[in-house]
Amino acid sequence: MKYVDEYRRSDLSGKLAAAIAREAHPDRTYHVMEFCGGHTHAIFRYGVQDLMPGNVRFVHGPGCPVCVLPVRRLDDAVELAEGHGVILCSYGDMMRVPGTKQRSLIRAKADGADIRMVYSTQDALRIARENPSREVVFFAIGFETTTPPTAVAIRQAAAEGLSNFSVFCNHVLTPAAIQHILQSPEVRNLGTVLIDGFLGPSHVSSVIGSEPYQFFAEEFQKPVVIAGFEPLDVLQSTLMLIRQVNEGRHEVENEYTRVVTREGNVKAQSLVADVFELRASFEWRGLGTVPYSALKIRDGYAEFDAERRFAISEKASREVKSCECPAILRGVKKPTDCKLFGTVCTPDNPMGSCMVSSEGACAAYWTYGRFRSVGGEVRTVMPEVAG
Amino acid sequence: MCLALPARIVSLEEGAMATVALEGIKKRISIALLDDVEVGEFVLVHVGYALHKVSEEEAARTLAMMAEAGVLEDEIEEITERAP
Numbered sequence: 160m161k162y163v164d165e166y167r168r169s170d171l172s173g174k175l176a177a178a179i180a181r182e183a184h185p186d187r188t189y190h191v192m193e194f195c196g197g198h199t200h201a202i203f204r205y206g207v208q209d210l211m212p213g214n215v216r217f218v219h220g221p222g223c224p225v226c227v228l229p230v231r232r233l234d235d236a237v238e239l240a241e242g243h244g245v246i247l248c249s250y251g252d253m254m255r256v257p258g259t260k261q262r263s264l265i266r267a268k269a270d271g272a273d274i275r276m277v278y279s280t281q282d283a284l285r286i287a288r289e290n291p292s293r294e295v296v297f298f299a300i301g302f303e304t305t306t307p308p309t310a311v312a313i314r315q316a317a318a319e320g321l322s323n324f325s326v327f328c329n330h331v332l333t334p335a336a337i338q339h340i341l342q343s344p345e346v347r348n349l350g351t352v353l354i355d356g357f358l359g360p361s362h363v364s365s366v367i368g369s370e371p372y373q374f375f376a377e378e379f380q381k382p383v384v385i386a387g388f389e390p391l392d393v394l395q396s397t398l399m400l401i402r403q404v405n406e407g408r409h410e411v412e413n414e415y416t417r418v419v420t421r422e423g424n425v426k427a428q429s430l431v432a433d434v435f436e437l438r439a440s441f442e443w444r445g446l447g448t449v450p451y452s453a454l455k456i457r458d459g460y461a462e463f464d465a466e467r468r469f470a471i472s473e474k475a476s477r478e479v480k481s482c483e484c485p486a487i488l489r490g491v492k493k494p495t496d497c498k499l500f501g502t503v504c505t506p507d508n509p510m511g512s513c514m515v516s517s518e519g520a521c522a523a524y525w526t527y528g529r530f531r532s533v534g535g536e537v538r539t540v541m542p543e544v545a546g
Numbered sequence: 547m548c549l550a551l552p553a554r555i556v557s558l559e560e561g562a563m564a565t566v567a568l569e570g571i572k573k574r575i576s577i578a579l580l581d582d583v584e585v586g587e588f589v590l591v592h593v594g595y596a597l598h599k600v601s602e603e604e605a606a607r608t609l610a611m612m613a614e615a616g617v618l619e620d621e622i623e624e625i626t627e628r629a630p
């Protein structure tokens with residue numbers, strides 16, 4: 160475990176932390192939003208926040224695909240399985256998210272609905288081939304990394320004439336969400352969320368490239384550094400952000416050049432463009448309705464669109480009262496601000512998506528945080544890296 | 547779900563599929579998102595698809611980190627249990 164030792168011996172991480180402490184001006188604060196749930200976990204797991212001087216803070220962003228799906232869409236998926244009798248195929252992460260009246264896919268399954276957990280869209284296609292007399296719907300969620308696999312599946316179904324397969328599309332776009340956060344009143348006027356720069360996601364960027372971040376870096380004058388998932392990447396990227404802030408720059412920089420290029424995975428992009436087009440608007444949990452922030456299936460593939468194939472009823476959906484996921488996803492509140500955190504709501508009995516998903520902020524706080532009160536303020540204290 | 551596992555391509559198959567090996571297990575994945583994948587190369591596997599190529603060194607680093615973070619087992623379990 161050579162590379163782990165490298166981090167643990169903390170030679171390099173110590174040096175990077177020292178550089179951050181030296182270069183962060185004591186007379187100002189630096190609020191770094193990590194968009195992606197994977198980064199949230201790296202920061203918690205390795206106690207990165209504790210290596211920072213007090214004026215450098217991480218703000219957790221909405222980049223957890225399970226967390227941002229509104230309850231309404233989950234309820235629709237349950238209805239597809241229960242009301243329309245389809246075989247609903249879902250990624251495992253979605254299974255335990257509570258919908259209205261805490262009805263999750265796993266509960267619907269226990270009550271007899273035919274819901275199957277799949278690892279890949281290829282598994283969903285296989286289930287459709289094996290069950291020609293049944294309708295099979297893939298519950299598609301996620302950002303730019305899961306969208307190309309959905310596109311491939313739809314093209315394959317079209318090529319094979321797999322007419323009992325369709326997709327309930329909930330794919331969302333990272334740049335649109337970041338832009339929306341920057342335009343929100345909390346950031347713009349109220350100043351309740353301070354953001355000085357972004358750690359850009361790793362794998363999403365490997366697909367879309369670094370170019371799509373250019374627009375809002377310029378428009379909103381916020382630096383973006385695309386960061387790898389490892390703690391050293393996070394430290395290095397944070398230092399790069401601090402330097403940009405100090406020098407008054409707001410550029411898109413790429414720390415993760417090992418994997419991310421400017422143009423990204425062009426083949427994946429063209430497959431996505433062939434199958435999907437922008438949705439005029441989409442509701443996000445926490446962010447509300449965001450224009451042009453999601454994808455829908457193009458007319459050319461309309462027969463594989465579950466939303467067109469099945470009439471899904473208009474119904475009222477409701478989040479668990481007092482779950483603060485929406486505010487947490489906007490960066491306005493912390494999990495510890497939620498009354499239910501750690502008491503009513505735990506990973507074994509989750510009340511909201513932020514506690515279900517391994518990438519959610521509440522799950523990260525729960526798994527890695529110990530809590531104590533410092534000067535009246537609840538502060539998270541990171542455990543030592545175990546092992 | 548954000549995570550991607552590095553794995554080595556051990557054989558190429560019909561229909562843009564391939565078999566990868568990692569930590570002693572083998573798994574069929576799709577390589578439809580990549581051009582020119584060759585046996586012996588390392589790719590990052592995400593929801594059953596090779597998302598991009600990585601160097602052998604990067605693959606080793608990522609695996610070590612995931613093992614250290616205690617997520618490697620879960621991820622491997624996820625891909626082995628849920629698929630035939």
Ligand code: SF4
Pocket residue numbers: 481482483484487494497498499500501504505509510511512513514515521
């Ligand atoms: S602790 Fe539970 S109830 Fe509270 S915000 Fe997080 S997920 Fe929602």
